[in-house]
Every structure is written in structure tokens, then in C-alpha cells.
Amino acid sequence: MTQKTQPRAKKNAPARKRAKSGGPRQGRAKAADGAVWLYGRHAVAAALANPARKIKRVLATKNAADWLEQAGAEEAALARLEDMKPDAIDRLLPDGAVHQGLAALAEELPRARLKEVCAPAEAGRPVLVLDQITDPQNIGALFRSAAAFGAKAVIVQERRTPPLSGALAKAAAGAVEVVPCVQAVNIARALEALKDLGYHCAGLAGEADAYIADFPPAPLALVMGAEGAGLRQLVAATCDKLYRIPIAPGIESLNVSNAAAISLYEARRAHRPEK
Structure with a gap:
């Protein structure tokens, strides 16, 4: 009708x-x-x-x-x-x-290439790397945080990431139109490419000894793993160093989108422009 x-x-x-x-x-x-x-x-x-x-x-x-x-x-x-x-x-x-x-x-957005959107490496402009995170709501929230904290790009695994549309795009509240998304066949190789560009690859892991306050004053690639599983062994081994967020005793972990927002803020904190 x-x-x-x-x-x-x-x-x-x-x-x-x-x-x-x-x-x-x-x-x-x-x-x-x-x-x-x-x-x-x-x-x-x-x-x-x-x-x-x-x-x-x-x-x-x-x-x-x-x-x-x-x-x-x-x-x-x-x-x-x-x-x-x-x-x-x-x-x-x-x-x-x-x-x-x-x-x-x-139409789907044109594919972004890692070297085109991540170079040059800039302190205070982190790259967010997602290792086997598949929930559309979480990925949408991660894009939203990436946009809020000025990330240069979000890198995802090509075969395990849902399309940047539907529920994911709604959860991102427009951020998928702002932050370039690189679909990588292999996350470990993507980290090696980021290192070649001058990024310090910082993996987030609850068992790490260093805290996010120890991030170096360098361009950062923040590597987030799936909730529960965390970073895969090869991905963790490819990171330059592992870091953790200090949380209160008795709380095992944070939602990955919350952990990413805190880490992105810390990555930018030392490099925010003067008022």
C-alpha cells in the first residue's frame, strides 16, 4: 500500500x-x-x-x-x-x-588500507586493534570510543567481524563513518606492519605486570582481546608489551568496550593539547 x-x-x-x-x-x-x-x-x-x-x-x-x-x-x-x-x-x-x-x-564503505590510514604514526592518535571480538554491540561501542578519543583507525579480523551496518552501526552512533576500519587477514601480521610504521603495540591483558599508566610516550596500537578468551597467544607474543588496568579486588575484568575507553583515554592523556 x-x-x-x-x-x-x-x-x-x-x-x-x-x-x-x-x-x-x-x-x-x-x-x-x-x-x-x-x-x-x-x-x-x-x-x-x-x-x-x-x-x-x-x-x-x-x-x-x-x-x-x-x-x-x-x-x-x-x-x-x-x-x-x-x-x-x-x-x-x-x-x-x-x-x-x-x-x-x-553501499558498504570502501576498504581502508593499513598503511594509508595508520601512517604517519602520531603520539596521541592511537590505533585500536580488535582480536576476535565478534559481538556487534561491543564493536559498535568500541568504534564510538575510538572516535571520541581521536583514534586513527580500528583494525579488525576480516573473517570474524560482522558487517559495519545494522546493529553494529547503530551502537556506534555514527562512528563507523568517522573512524577508518582496516580488515586484516592476520592480526599478528597487522601488528608487525604497525611496528614498522613506528607504533608501540600495547596488548591489554589482566595478567600483565605493567599498568596502562606505564604506556610509553610513543604512538600506540592498543590491542584488545575478546571477553573471556583474551588475546590469542601469537597476538600477545607479537605485542611489544602487555599492560593491565588496575581494578578493585574481587572484580575479574571489565567489558571490553569499557576497557578500551579507559585505555584510549590513557593513551591520549599525556598528549592532549594545551588549553
């Missing part, structure tokens, strides 16, 4: 397209041409503002479209919005997707 175009509250606002609901559960999987769904207000707004992201469709409820306009979206982006009811957007997305009235069908 065709949705009726909802009138805009502001005068001279760009006209929005009418959109068909598409029937039950159409388009929920990855599109045949490789496009992916992004949803959630901040995730979609950041994608629309990213010139590297090619957008195919943008679906919005009236409230979400008004929010997008107030958030400063460009007129060209507003003009291509397709009016849809929330339940019509629901039918295009995975079960349980919290889209906040806004979704975009987009």
Missing part, C-alpha cells in the same frame, strides 16, 4: 517522496547488489554526511525527517527522503531493529 506524503511543518522545505511499504519482510537480507541497511538516527545522519558513503534510499517517518532537518542535514539529503510509517520500515529491517523512524540502504 502506498503511504501518503506527510506535510512538512516548515515552509520551503524540500519535498519528500512517497514510498511503498514493500509488503511483508522485503529487503531484510543484504541486497543483491551488496547494499546494506543502516538504521537509527545518528547512524543514518552520519552516513548522509559522509561523502565516502553511497546512499541508495533513505526512509523516514515525519518525526525523524523533522529531527534530521533540525540536526542540520543538507537539503539534497532531505529532498530524497521517502515518507514511511514506522511499521513499513520495520518490515524492511531485521527483527527487533530499533530504527527510530530512520533507515538508509547504502
Whole structure:
């Protein structure tokens, strides 16, 4: 059924397209041409503002479209919005997707190359390396922390990382559009490449003797392992040194996204610009 175009509250606002609901559960999987769904207000707004992201469709409820306009979206982006009811957007997305009235069908971002995005090595601009972390919510939160603390890039393992879309992109709140993501076939080899660029590879491990306060005043690559499993043996051995976060007795560990945020802050602390 065709949705009726909802009138805009502001005068001279760009006209929005009418959109068909598409029937039950159409388009929920990855599109045949490789496009992916992004949803959630901040995730979609950041994608629309990213010139590297090619957008195919943008679906919005009236409230979400008004929010997008107030958030400063460009007129060209507003003009291509397709009016849809929330339940019509629901039918295009995975079960349980919290889209906040806004979704975009987009091409995946171009692949980033390690040497292009991580060079030159800069003190105070850490690189975040994720060793076999697979939970989309955790990875999204890690991207958000990486963006907040000025990380140059996030490096993930190619075969074990979910796509940078859907729930992951929503959890990142737009950070996947800001922080380059390098997909490495082999994490240990990626660490060797970072060393060649001048990075000190600091692995986070609960059993380490050194504390994160002992980070050297050098460009850092912070290497985080999966919760429970931690860093794999070869990855830990490839790090220049292992460090731990001091936590209270009786608490075994922190969530990996929390541990990364603390470590990223410490990596930048000594290099923050003067006020």
C-alpha cells in the first residue's frame, strides 16, 4: 500500500517522496547488489554526511525527517527522503531493529588500507586493534570510543567481524563513518606492519605486570582481546608489551568496550593539547 506524503511543518522545505511499504519482510537480507541497511538516527545522519558513503534510499517517518532537518542535514539529503510509517520500515529491517523512524540502504564503505590510514604514526592518535571480538554491540561501542578519543583507525579480523551496518552501526552512533576500519587477514601480521610504521603495540591483558599508566610516550596500537578468551597467544607474543588496568579486588575484568575507553583515554592523556 502506498503511504501518503506527510506535510512538512516548515515552509520551503524540500519535498519528500512517497514510498511503498514493500509488503511483508522485503529487503531484510543484504541486497543483491551488496547494499546494506543502516538504521537509527545518528547512524543514518552520519552516513548522509559522509561523502565516502553511497546512499541508495533513505526512509523516514515525519518525526525523524523533522529531527534530521533540525540536526542540520543538507537539503539534497532531505529532498530524497521517502515518507514511511514506522511499521513499513520495520518490515524492511531485521527483527527487533530499533530504527527510530530512520533507515538508509547504502553501499558498504570502501576498504581502508593499513598503511594509508595508520601512517604517519602520531603520539596521541592511537590505533585500536580488535582480536576476535565478534559481538556487534561491543564493536559498535568500541568504534564510538575510538572516535571520541581521536583514534586513527580500528583494525579488525576480516573473517570474524560482522558487517559495519545494522546493529553494529547503530551502537556506534555514527562512528563507523568517522573512524577508518582496516580488515586484516592476520592480526599478528597487522601488528608487525604497525611496528614498522613506528607504533608501540600495547596488548591489554589482566595478567600483565605493567599498568596502562606505564604506556610509553610513543604512538600506540592498543590491542584488545575478546571477553573471556583474551588475546590469542601469537597476538600477545607479537605485542611489544602487555599492560593491565588496575581494578578493585574481587572484580575479574571489565567489558571490553569499557576497557578500551579507559585505555584510549590513557593513551591520549599525556598528549592532549594545551588549553
